[in-house]
Amino acid sequence: MIRVLAALAVGAVLAVGASVAVVNVAAPTPEPPNRPLYNYGDK
Amino acid sequence: MRTARVGAAAAPALLGLLLGALALGPALGPGFVLRYDMVFVPDPPLTLPGQGFPRAVPSDLVVALLSQIAPAQAVQKAILLGIFVLAASGAAALVPTGRLGPRLAAAAFYAWNAYLAQRLLLGQWALLLGVAGLPWAVRAASLGGRLRLAVALLPAAVGGFQAILVSAVAVLATAATAPCAAAARVRRAAEAALILGGLSLPWLIPALLSEATTDPEGVDAFAARADGPFGVLGSLLGLGGIWNAHATVPGQGSWWSAGVRLVLAAVAVWGFVRLRARTRRPPAGGRDRDAPPYWTGLAVAAGAGLAIACLGAFAPGAMKVLIGWWPGFGPLRDGQLHLASFALLQAVGLGGVVMGGVMDGAVDRAPGSPAGPVPGTRAVAAVAAVAAAVPVLVLPAFAMGAFGRLAAVDYPDEWRRVQAIVNADPAPGALLSLPWGAHRAFGWNGGRVILDPASKLFARRVIWNDELLVGLPGGGRIAVAAEDPLVTRVGAVLRGRPDERAEALAGLGVRYVLVHMSDNAFHGGVMLFQGRELRLLRLDDRR
Numbered sequence: 001m002i003r004v005l006a007a008l009a010v011g012a013v014l015a016v017g018a019s020v021a022v023v024n025v026a027a028p029t030p031e032p033p034n035r036p037l038y039n040y041g042d043k
Numbered sequence: 044m045r046t047a048r049v050g051a052a053a054a055p056a057l058l059g060l061l062l063g064a065l066a067l068g069p070a071l072g073p074g075f076v077l078r079y080d081m082v083f084v085p086d087p088p089l090t091l092p093g094q095g096f097p098r099a100v101p102s103d104l105v106v107a108l109l110s111q112i113a114p115a116q117a118v119q120k121a122i123l124l125g126i127f128v129l130a131a132s133g134a135a136a137l138v139p140t141g142r143l144g145p146r147l148a149a150a151a152f153y154a155w156n157a158y159l160a161q162r163l164l165l166g167q168w169a170l171l172l173g174v175a176g177l178p179w180a181v182r183a184a185s186l187g188g189r190l191r192l193a194v195a196l197l198p199a200a201v202g203g204f205q206a207i208l209v210s211a212v213a214v215l216a217t218a219a220t221a222p223c224a225a226a227a228r229v230r231r232a233a234e235a236a237l238i239l240g241g242l243s244l245p246w247l248i249p250a251l252l253s254e255a256t257t258d259p260e261g262v263d264a265f266a267a268r269a270d271g272p273f274g275v276l277g278s279l280l281g282l283g284g285i286w287n288a289h290a291t292v293p294g295q296g297s298w299w300s301a302g303v304r305l306v307l308a309a310v311a312v313w314g315f316v317r318l319r320a321r322t323r324r325p326p327a328g329g330r331d332r333d334a335p336p337y338w339t340g341l342a343v344a345a346g347a348g349l350a351i352a353c354l355g356a357f358a359p360g361a362m363k364v365l366i367g368w369w370p371g372f373g374p375l376r377d378g379q380l381h382l383a384s385f386a387l388l389q390a391v392g393l394g395g396v397v398m399g400g401v402m403d404g405a406v407d408r409a410p411g412s413p414a415g416p417v418p419g420t421r422a423v424a425a426v427a428a429v430a431a432a433v434p435v436l437v438l439p440a441f442a443m444g445a446f447g448r449l450a451a452v453d454y455p456d457e458w459r460r461v462q463a464i465v466n467a468d469p470a471p472g473a474l475l476s477l478p479w480g481a482h483r484a485f486g487w488n489g490g491r492v493i494l495d496p497a498s499k500l501f502a503r504r505v506i507w508n509d510e511l512l513v514g515l516p517g518g519g520r521i522a523v524a525a526e527d528p529l530v531t532r533v534g535a536v537l538r539g540r541p542d543e544r545a546e547a548l549a550g551l552g553v554r555y556v557l558v559h560m561s562d563n564a565f566h567g568g569v570m571l572f573q574g575r576e577l578r579l580l581r582l583d584d585r586r
Contacts, residue, residue: 014436
């Protein structure tokens with residue numbers, strides 16, 4: 001039973017984190033135009 | 044009872060289909076999904092490899108063949124969904140239990156992780172064919188059987204050189220360490236090498252015949268890079284670290300996402316190690332078991348992949364020496380690519396964690412062993428559901444085409460008209476695509492960056508600039524030299540006097556010049572088509 005509760009707790013924490021992450025990216029800024037290269041990023 | 048068994052067997056594949064639909068989202072609508080290397084075109088021509096390095100061989104040819112019987116955009120969507128189905132079902136097949144929960148956990152992880160997401164956002168569908176088939180190839184190598192292995196490697200064979208490379212290490216390591224007699228192991232490894240070699244011929248022969256070169260500068264350009272707060276190594280352990288900043292899942296670099304992925308990776312690796320440890324110390328009341336026959340091979344392949352990924356990032360000099368010595372080491376430049384086996388190891392490990400957690404004792408209890416606490420059906424279902432959902436919750440922004448990074452669009456009509464004009468001409472001669480750069484960002488494609496579609500649209504040699512410019516963190520850029528010698532010669536002509544270009548290009552065997560309207564530097568030739576976006580010119584052959 002403890003294991004089940006632990007699993008559900010982990011699932012709940014992840015679900016909250018995922019919700020926050022999704023809300024943060026739901027209105028994304030446009031992708032960088034990468035203008036001079038039409039190419040790759042610079043992270 | 045039989046229906047339940049069939050349902051349980053098909054569940055991982057169905058989960059893969061579900062995850063594929065969730066990940067692709069808007070990309071499954073009418074039209075083509077175009078992003079970086081993923082370039083599908085309407086009515087792709089049946090052509091043999093050109094003279095540069097055969098990067099899309101035989102994948103483009105297979106797509107062209109399939110497009111003879113179905114629309115190319117339907118072929119693309121079937122391939123993309125098939126990757127998820129194949130990956131999920133294969134990972135589940137490697138988990139050493141018949142229980143659904145652990146198998147679904149492995150399936151979900153392998154079909155929904157940062158590695159697969161990043162490679163998909165880089166458009167490397169051909170590589171992902173090999174990645175998706177990898178668990179099946181590992182399984183076949185561990186079980187033995189030439190035909191079984193050849194069939195399991197077919198997706199990789201279709202994918203081409205990168206797909207075969209990520210499969211080869213795992214297959215050879217698994218065959219060489221399978222739990223059987225030494226002579227049998229040697230025979231299996233030799234057979235696996237022969238099969239891999241045979242399936243590589245479609246791209247290996249053109250590669251050896253081509254005069255393509257490999258620029259060691261690509262080591263710096265394609266080395267793994269940090270995509271979160273835990274540095275390069277932390278990114279790689281969490282299956283991230285791709286070199287391209289635009290191929291990351293939105294929000295992937297946040298503390299939350301990077302941290303949770305790292306924790307999940309640690310748990311999964313622990314689960315994989317535990318699969319082995321349990322053989323030496325079987326659970327109380329349980330029977331002794333052998334480690335999965337692929338355990339050592341997969342561990343070796345995953346370690347090798349991680350080492351290759353680290354080499355380019357932490358010891359680029361050594362990699363450059365290798366490539367300078369033999370250009371065949373070129374495929375090692377993009378080190379993060381070789382994490383596929385590590386992703387599979389983590390998937391199986393996660394399945395092992397679920398298998399060894401709540402279900403421990405109920406799973407593999409030996410007949411007649413003393414009864415212990417057996418988890419209820421609802422408890423098992425709850426843990427299985429959480430385990431299958433964890434990979435999605437850890438990387439939620441991969442959903443819906445990574446929130447718009449993948450979408451379906453249609454080519455403007457003028458692209459098809461230009462294609463029809465050129466492909467109706469039986470006269471020989473190459474087509475030159477301008478502007479002189481490898482990538483395009485069309486408004487009709489939402490500004491998403493793609494490889495020049497002209498490179499796949501015509502039934503004749505297309506000359507396009509395969510030089511890559513890659514940005515660096517400090518703001519600088521690296522130019523990775525073109526691999527095709529003809530590209531170098533054409534580039535020199537384009538840098539020459541404008542009034543001599545047309546004649547010089549005709550002398551190099553160029554018959555057509557396709558110019559995007561963003562480039563108005565080329566003049567000369569006979570105008571065959573003028574649209575809003577494209578201009579098609581034909582040069583006189585003065586050779």
